[in-house]
Amino acid sequence: MSTTLERPALAAPRKVTSSKDSRTLIRSQARAGWALLAPALLHSAVFIVIPVIAVLVLSLTDYSFGDTWSWVGFGNYADLFRDVDFLASLWHTVLYAIVVIPISMAISLAVAIGLNQKIRGLGFFRTAFYIPTVTATVAVATIWLWIYNPGSGLANGFLSLFGFAPNRWLADPATALPSLMVVGIWQGLGTKIIIYLAALQGVSRDLIESAELDGAGRWQRFANVTWPAIGPVQFFVLITSIVGTFQVFDLVYVMTQGGPGSETRVLVMDIYQNAFQDLKLGYASAETVIMMIVIALFIGVGRLLQKADAND
Amino acid sequence: MRRGVGLTLLAAALSVLVSSCGNGVIDKSTDGVPPAEATGTLRVLVPSFPPSTKGREAFQKVVDDFHKTYPKMKVEPDFATYKNLNEKMSTSIAAGIPYDVMVTGVGWVQPFASKNIFEDLGKYGVTPDVIKEKSTPALIPAVTYDKKLYAYPLVADARAVALRKSAFREAGLDPDKPPTSLADIKVAAEKLTKRDKNGNITRSGFDLASATGFRQSFTTFLAATGTPLYVGGEPNFDNKAGLDTLLWIKSMINNVQPYGQTNAAQQPLVLTGEAAMGIVNGGVDCSADGIGQKNCDDLKFFRFNSGKEIEYVGGDLASIGSRSRHKDAAWSFIQSMTKPTSLDLIAKLNKKVPAYKDASNSPQAKSNPLSQFVADGLVYAVNENEVPSNWLEMRGNFDIQLTQAVLGQKDPAKVLHNLAGQSR
Incomplete structure (x- = not known):
């Protein structure tokens, strides 16, 4: 047994102004979405993305806390x-x-x-x-x-x-x-x-x-x-x-x-x-x-x- | 426009947040500034003072002495242990706030000096002659890298061998003639080992003091044959002497001592009576708070001699961080730490011997027979000697691979050959 949920068809815009309103609404919703996502994104960027990139870069070097380091490619x-x-x-x-x-x-x-x-x-x-x-x-x-x-x-x-x-x-x-x-x-x-x-x-x-x-x-x-x-x-x-x-x-x-x-x-x-x-x-x-x-x-x-x- | 303002506000908020996470201030350099005017924080990494009330009080005395010269400098101690020393140092370097004074041990100086993490102490007048005259000459190789001195000894961590007189007599052995060669020790240890009816060892014949690894005991036994582990940074153990020593250790483990044997107090087993003979560190508390006078009287101390009489000597060594902004103050702090009164305190806290000229007459040496014995024996000092610059890596390699050889998982000759190849 299966049930298919279909998205109801959107009514055709009756006026140009309502189409504009709808776009404004979508944009404001998108902004709200980004605003709500921002803390999580920021957290992910600072604590996940940047460290991952740093690890990838470091893995190509011979860095050992000293003054000097060099690229070793895939040597490690x-x-x-x-x-x-x-x-x-x-x-x-x-x-x-x-x-x-x-x-x-x-x-x-x-x-x-x-x-x-x-x-x-x-x-x-x-x-x-x-x-x-x-x-x-x-x-x-x-x-x-x-x-x-x-x-x-x-x-x-x-x-x-x-x-x-x-x-x-x-x-x-x-x-x-x-x-x-x-x-x-x-x-x-x-x-x-x-x-x-x-x-x-x-x-x-x-x-x-x-x-x-x-x-x-x-x-x-x-x-x-x-x-x-x-x-x-x-x-x-x-x-x-x-x-x-x-x-x-x-x-x-x-x-x-x-x-x-x-x-x-x-x-x-x-x-x-x-x-x-x-x-x-x-x-x-x-x-x-x-x-x-x-x-x-x-x-x-x-x-x-x-x-x-x-x-x- | 509004978006731009929002982003700017967000960036500003982030900046405030990030800067408020730390104190946000990096000290200005005080080098060249008159000591009385110098301000800032001196960060000290020091495993020589335990973080107990007594340890903190002893450290404060050093700080008080330092403040006589640098009254406005703040001192921030980090009471590390030797176990987490490397983590502390590496994370401080990674965080961009390296320590100004770092106290490490034998085997640390060469790797860190080769990475430019320690400052050459030559510019503060520290030469081999100065150490010979004022400190423990046996530790000169441990503080030397590329013919320069990078640390100043604080205390010597010496090891000897002890036997239980009562156990010797019980086994028909003469405690006044202790076995000193590896061969004699094995014969005596086998006689001294006690087992239950199932054959399980209930009292070890000899404690190799190698609960977690055989690096130090291998170094000690090898040196007793007259063969230092390294010479000028080059391996000196991939030879007959090295193989014989490793095979000797293998023949002792699970024969006269179960592998991994230790006690909850991390005390040498011969002091607690769990072994009849074994390696001991540089001090014993004979009072009622320690093992008691009766137990102390039952102990006799001696040194390994399988061709060369030796005493394994490690130590606490003070260095200045090369990235320190307070190098002059750091040197002044080391001078405060190396005053005889400070060294006596450190020695007492750690059951080690103060690294000054006449250690045999130090209060610590006079306080118990074991410290007196090891202080008198500093002339027989050996250790890993002039280790290669990748010694930090080799320490772990030695511990793992020697254990694998001793437990029969790997061929001893191949293990030594492999370790020699890895040393660079």
Whole structure:
């Protein structure tokens, strides 16, 4: 069933003066529009467009906070693809995103569906799930550092109940990144749950009841009514998750500093290291440009998946 | 017309907004102005004073001394830490308000001097002879770039080795004959390591003090074989001595000490009894507020000697920013900081040794046996030596790649070869 909304045809101008009035009205509306847009445009120009241009320009130089600098063309980009730290950071970031995004989205949706039911203590659960989101990452990371502490941490204490040997979670190259992923998944749930919950509450009850009357089971109702209805929200959550996971930094900075070795070094950490520790601002700018491109690629893939899902 | 007026108003409003965000005033240069008449703000980046009440009080004493010469100058301190020093410096340069006085450590001077960020102190009469006569000669290479001096030492951050006498006796070792060579240390450490029934280390045999990276310990152990890390900015570790040292570290980690072992207080593990032997920094508090006299009496200090007796010595080094508009005042401030009374305060606050001629007789050295030991051993000082100008980058590279070699992720020989290739 589809409904087409058609724009009503404009009545022919009866007088030249009314046509003039209409143009004046449109112009004044346009002016009002620009006036309302101006603060946002100004903000975007100052804090987004100018920095992006500056990063693009800097990425073509060898600027390192000294007195002199020179143009190096695409030299920084060529060096980046020979830089094992950058390649490792890129891989860790992509891996982090690939694992954290789908798992956190799936858990969030499941929890949101649970919280959308009429259960007791709903307010408590909603608050409990949202608390990690409003807690400072440094505090979250500090608590998780204790949980992962090899000697006195909760994780090893819990596993020891089942006879498992203690693990050196963050000090072991094999478990350091997965340990961070767990924290990343946990910390990101709150926001996603709230968004999903809002979307679920917007799904038409009429459609669900109709499906129920047609004999659709619980899974069929979810797959054919709820899932398509929350499609746009899924896409929004996906995009914000991609951007968020690619920008993961504070968690890594507090918990592992990118170690052991470079096992948990992620892109923003590498950019930070190059820019503010090694003072290679030109090089770090090139890295930032690459990160923007990778995020755009991921968003593009997400968009394609969303389109394919919508066509299904 | 109205649009033009609107735009002009908008531009004016923006200008006001932007200018009101900062104080909008850039100091006029005070160089050449009589000190008593000079006005402006002296910005000081200083990790030597902790931002505690005691640290601020000690800093104020330096400021009060400085004000005797420059009474009208305001001093704006930035109590940074060594961890965020580079961020502070780079962001201040990017923001166009570089610091006038910058206190950094060993390994910072050459990279910043090569970028023209530090001022040559030769014009203030600082020469190697002056430092030899008044300060710590061991720190001359650390403040030298291209045969010019760019910093003045404040305190020496010396490291020694300590052992627990009780642990030695318990393991059947003689604490009066401490192992000093790398080979002997390994043998003793293996005997001293305690494990639980599952084989997990419960007390380390030797603390390499390398929770986050092996750069400093590698430098120390390598120097103990008589091989400095760099000579004249050229790498000196891609050789048999370097490989043997790295393999030795690899053989110690997860054998006599778990990788990444540290405690919440960031204390050397031998002082807390979590290790039987290990690297310690330049001071110990033997009072009841510290580790207590009984623990102190159980400690014995010694130095590495695998062919050459050495003591790793870092330090706090004061420089003048080359873009400062108050260079004369900055030098005057450094002179206030380097007065013996100020250096004693800095040394006490940081458990380091004052970098003046007779450090062995300083109040800090007299205050505890460890400071006395390291002060007496400044003649054995080693550090990264004459590092290349990309040392800031190399610090991180060393920490990451040595860890990868130690944890068996990369071939040690290839790691050293790679690090040598990256040094320039």
